[in-house]
Amino acid sequence: MFIDIPSELEAALIDCPLPMRELDGPFLAKSTIERYRTELTAAPSFTETATTLRHALTGEGGGYAVLRLGNLAKALRADDSRFLRLATGFAAQVAVPFSPFPRWILWKDIGVKVDKDPGKSSGIGYNAFHMDLVNATRPPDYTTLLCVRPDPLGGGRSILSDAHAAAARLPQECRALLAESAYHYGVFFDLFGVGEEYSPFPVLDGSDLEGFVRFTGKMLQRSQLGQAHADAASQLAEELVRGQVSFMLQPGDYLIVDQRRFLHGREALHSGQETVPVADRRLLLQLFLRAPAAV
Ligand SMILES: O=C(O)CCC(=O)C(=O)O
Ligand SMILES: [Fe+2]
Secondary structure (H helix, E strand, O other), X not given: OEEEOXXXXXXXXXXXXXXXXXXXXXXXXXXXXXXXXXXXXXXXXXXXXXXXXXXXXXXXXXOEXXXXXXXXXXXXXXXXXXXXXXXXXXXXXXXXXXXXXXXOOOOEEEOOOOOOOOOOOXXXXXXXXXXXXXXXXXXXXXXXXXXXXXXXXXXXXXXXXXHHHHHHOXXXXXXXXXXXXXXXXXXXXXXXXXXXXXXXEOOEOOOOOOOOEOOEOHHHHHOOOOHHHHHHHHHHHHHHHXXXXXXXXXXXXXXXXXOOOEEEEEOOOOOOHHHOOHHHOXXXXXXXXXXXXXX
């Protein structure tokens, strides 16, 4: 699931100035996608690398990938717009980049805030298994996280788990409870390209292999759920942990997750974050993708 960039491709990409992107509402414009594709496919080994990436995401047993863009991040600086355009160009080989949030143009910062709810995005604690935008009727098909800086104190490993495999290990009664529209989480406002608010929602939607597993571990503490439904969700949470893989994202690593197959989360950052200057703290950038057929 880790994909290295061949050195001849890295060399070509450093000198491949992609133009500023244009937007079409919340989506990256088709004209930009075509322009990026034309520029990038001219680089040696780009087409093969993009094929490897798509295969890692869509092939049997697949569902996530980490593109190792660290050398490019070093050469261009990980938070430089030229580097972000290259990452956007790779993402656009998978699906259409978009931003559901009016505040962010495509890339959203996930920094570290010591006084935030520790279990949430940019908190310092354990961020339990979840899918992003779980309470939307059309969550993003892919969520992606680009690592600008890992936790300098060494915490914050990424965790991933195959959602359908975890659900399949549960007893039938438990799966039946998870298929009921008895779950809810969070608020929904001012979001683009993700449909309507979905509340209450079922965790399992019947089409066991194709559908989303609409789960977020955060609802176990933060939503009022009936006892039987909460117990079923806790069992799923346990199975997700049992099947998890974890790894530390390095600077320039670009994690792409198919939200229909894998749920994601993050282990706690190391203690002592308040002693780390804000400019040195962990920083990820998040981008969502919509599969072309569904745009
Ligand atoms: O901090 C991380 O590694 C993951 C953050 C996350 O999943 C989110 O903000 O949705
Ligand atoms: Fe997330």
